[in-house]
């Protein structure tokens with residue numbers, strides 16, 4: 001790609017190029033140079049977040065395995081104007097298909113920002129023959145969320161590995177209309193312009209058939225310096241607030257030989273799972289990693305599945321461990337579908353301490369209708385207990401409860417800001433002052449709720465409002481969305497989970 005002359009474009013170009021240069025490719029020739037249909041795979045968030053997402057890299061690799069497709073990766077930054085690809089710094093405008101990875105509700109704001117900056121109509125049925133074809137895939141496509149009916153031209157529901165053969169048949173250069181027609185023939189696609197709904201969510205059941213290993217080792221982000229391996233897809237548990245419990249069944253595990261082979265190459269690994277502690281061969285993997293002195297980090301641990309062997313191994317490479325009791329009382333944990341007993345939580349804290357950790361991070365949720373003051377102030381007691389056990393650094397992160405479509409608690413309503421602020425105050429008052437406490441932004445959580453729950457009509461109204469606005473900003477869009485909070489609270493519809 002020729003370097004841009006304009007100073008601002010040059011800075012953007014150089015920034016994207018520096019991200020690419022910092023990466024280590026462990027698989028050669030991923031990019032299908034011969035592909036004559038150009039697909040932009042866009043992660044609508046920062047490079048650090050995109051680089052930590054294994055799914056983003058896997059889909060990139062798989063798209064490039066399709067004979068006619070050349071797929072390049074993109075990420076989002078508020079300052080970007082041209083949007084250059086990571087792989088070759090090709091401008092986004094040169095791609096006919098824009099495939100967005102939608103894993104987090106609030107990233108939709110960034111998707112809209114990209115479409116606005118590139119003057120692409122925001123509502124699918126208003127796009128013209130020369131506009132790019134907008135595809136959404138990712139975790140949010142497992143549920144029946146209404147923005148999926150309004151923004152993308154095509155939604156690909158489910159696991160990408162299970163789509164590859166069908167996509168290979170239909171993806172070759174063609175007009176926008178022809179491509180839409182072809183996509184509409186797939187069982188796992190929704191195509192609004194034909195009012196065609198998916199018949200199934202594509203499921204890839206044998207992870208070992210296409211080993212979920214990232215071809216890229218990023219130098220930045222949460223998993224910097226590590227090869228990511230997805231050891232579990234889906235989740236065995238049934239937490240009532242979590243989409244994984246209803247939309248991503250059954251839980252599947254990768255063959256341990258896949259990990260052993262990577263260890264033979266002396267690579268640092270990051271194991272990705274809903275709960276790495278559910279992986280049936282974890283003990284063996286940890287044992288081998290100890291013997292070979294290999295660094296393995298894990299994405300998440302479930303507190304009732306911990307053991308000293310695992311924690312003492314992790315302690316060699318990390319200085320804190322993280323658990324999510326979600327609530328400090330059994331009553332609320334039962335409602336959340338995580339019925340840990342008090343003694344299980346205490347035992348997990350003791351195990352961590354015994355394994356040498358002096359810092360612990362705890363995640364809690366608040367904002368359920370059943371909560372009393374006692375449930376809230378019990379969080380402070382749990383923190384005091386952690387100090388008693390011997391931790392000298394306790395860090396709390398608290399999230400207000402956001403009901404999500406596709407979950408057991410999905411038809412509930414989010415509590416309003418006034419109540420949540422009072423609850424936060426009660427929690428804060430109970431926590432020892434030496435404890436480091438972070439409350440996630442209420443505004444961001446409300447946006448998450450609205451984006452998840454807003455009905456199709458609301459989306460059409462909001463997007464029509466901002467389509468032609470001359471003073472566009474993400475702030476304006478967020479404020480318009482927030483103005484619909486009370487309307488969404490008044491809804492009385494149910495929700496539908498897409499299942500196959």
Ligand code: SF4
Pocket residue numbers: 235236237238239242243244245274275
């Ligand atoms: S919260 Fe964690 S354990 Fe519970 S269903 Fe979701 S991913 Fe599984």
